[in-house]
Amino acid sequence: MGKSLFDKVWDEHKVAALSETRDQLFIALHLVHEVTSPQAFQALRERGLPVKYPERTVATVDHIVPTEQQLVRPYGDSLAEEMLQALENNTRVFGLPFFGLDSAAQGIVHIIGPENGLTQPGMTIACGDSHTSTHGAFGAVAFGIGTSQVRDVLATQTLALERLQVRRIDVVGRRGLGVYAKDIILKIIATLGVKGGIGYAYEYGGPVIEALSMEERMTVCNMSIEGGARAGYINPDQTTFDYLQGRPFVPAGDDFAAAVRRWQAMTSDDDADYADRVTIDITGMAPQLTWGINPGQVTGIDEPLPEPDNCAEEERDGVRKAYEHMGFRPGRRLAGEPVDVAFVGSCTNGRLADFRAAATILKGRRVAPGVRALAVPGSRSVKRRAEEEGLDEIFRAAGFDWREPGCSLCLAMNPDKLSGRQLCASSSNRNFIGRQGAPLGRTLLMSPAMVAAAAVAGEVADVRDFLEGPR
Numbered sequence: 001m002g003k004s005l006f007d008k009v010w011d012e013h014k015v016a017a018l019s020e021t022r023d024q025l026f027i028a029l030h031l032v033h034e035v036t037s038p039q040a041f042q043a044l045r046e047r048g049l050p051v052k053y054p055e056r057t058v059a060t061v062d063h064i065v066p067t068e069q070q071l072v073r074p075y076g077d078s079l080a081e082e083m084l085q086a087l088e089n090n091t092r093v094f095g096l097p098f099f100g101l102d103s104a105a106q107g108i109v110h111i112i113g114p115e116n117g118l119t120q121p122g123m124t125i126a127c128g129d130s131h132t133s134t135h136g137a138f139g140a141v142a143f144g145i146g147t148s149q150v151r152d153v154l155a156t157q158t159l160a161l162e163r164l165q166v167r168r169i170d171v172v173g174r175r176g177l178g179v180y181a182k183d184i185i186l187k188i189i190a191t192l193g194v195k196g197g198i199g200y201a202y203e204y205g206g207p208v209i210e211a212l213s214m215e216e217r218m219t220v221c222n223m224s225i226e227g228g229a230r231a232g233y234i235n236p237d238q239t240t241f242d243y244l245q246g247r248p249f250v251p252a253g254d255d256f257a258a259a260v261r262r263w264q265a266m267t268s269d270d271d272a273d274y275a276d277r278v279t280i281d282i283t284g285m286a287p288q289l290t291w292g293i294n295p296g297q298v299t300g301i302d303e304p305l306p307e308p309d310n311c312a313e314e315e316r317d318g319v320r321k322a323y324e325h326m327g328f329r330p331g332r333r334l335a336g337e338p339v340d341v342a343f344v345g346s347c348t349n350g351r352l353a354d355f356r357a358a359a360t361i362l363k364g365r366r367v368a369p370g371v372r373a374l375a376v377p378g379s380r381s382v383k384r385r386a387e388e389e390g391l392d393e394i395f396r397a398a399g400f401d402w403r404e405p406g407c408s409l410c411l412a413m414n415p416d417k418l419s420g421r422q423l424c425a426s427s428s429n430r431n432f433i434g435r436q437g438a439p440l441g442r443t444l445l446m447s448p449a450m451v452a453a454a455a456v457a458g459e460v461a462d463v464r465d466f467l468e469g470p471r
């Protein structure tokens, strides 16, 4: 039996076996942000410890930065100001690279890693953030960790971890009009459940996945954690290598060719041994969106909402709670439901390809009266490149606010928040109650193009009505 990429990477980074199932793992890259790091640095200070490998550590600021005026300090929110000051201070004292507010590379942690070539195949990557699975798009084994583990990585560059099992998910079939990477991952989560991935790393493959661009692959891997899988990855291939070549932290010249050979050797063997295998056929699949209060409560834009009595027994309570919060009715379709806010951004869908996709819909159109529409690039680099292409003009002309990079309305730890019972068409990854800053606020997760369609229509709409081509 051959080995999966997960097992190869794990074995290569294993420092010691701690028990039958638990290993000490070397972490090749540690990404740090302002929310989960202050106490970890404090613990090092208290013990007089340095950061073990400053050159394997990179920090950025993303969650708390205001997207309207990033640079006006101190921030109105004193907690946000405190977190940023702590990170500015900690990166200085401990001598760490920091993509802060004076850096052209600032942005959401899961966007800046890949775009700078910090994220590479075959690496182990950790970050005090659940969406670290994003980096798996490059064939890295990447997982989110808690603050006490951030402390451990800072101090030792290692982690004590339970080995995961690997589930291979093959996505096959014909991808229809208006179906994007977001629709694919929503479908996967809906099929396997929000807890289906617990204990697993998801290996995504098959012809549909192989045909995705790196940006699309990141969208898929990003939401692995929403399906319960701590890590999700895609085997690196020519698409991966082409994306990486020439990026600041990627080896150049002969070293690049050597790196590619090393990366190729890390991919899963054809006869790899998987704990489980699933095939998902997306032929005929309509654009997907969530209707409830977890990312597995998903429907097709042309489908009626589920009847609680027809749902699996263990889901029924959650489904009822979702109807109570969202105020929707079973059997109805979401199309036509008025939206108040439209949000394009986040580490799921805040990259250049996402703004291009939304701009295709927005070009020559206007946001419906009464809809508040926000476009928030995932990084300064994304913003710069989007502006070079004139995408900002398309968004502004349509009536969107074109903002500075940050997490923004994805989790509202900054001034971007919903109010009251507002309904938000959102390209982010979580629709939990209160997630977007208002206890009664409501979130519909969908692709950036679907968000743009909803913004223009003033209601949940089928993006295919805005596109040309066979369905």
Ligand SMILES: CC(C)[C@H](C(=O)O)[C@@H](O)C(=O)O
Pocket (backbone or CB within 6 Å): 035, 036, 063, 128, 129, 130, 131, 144, 411
């Ligand atoms: C603030 C951070 C710890 C959190 C996470 O871990 O994911 C956030 O990024 C989120 O998306 O909810």
Ligand code: SF4
Pocket (backbone or CB within 6 Å): 062, 063, 108, 109, 129, 131, 346, 347, 348, 406, 407, 410, 411, 428, 429
């Ligand atoms: S964009 Fe959202 S999901 Fe991503 S790191 Fe920020 S808050 Fe978390």
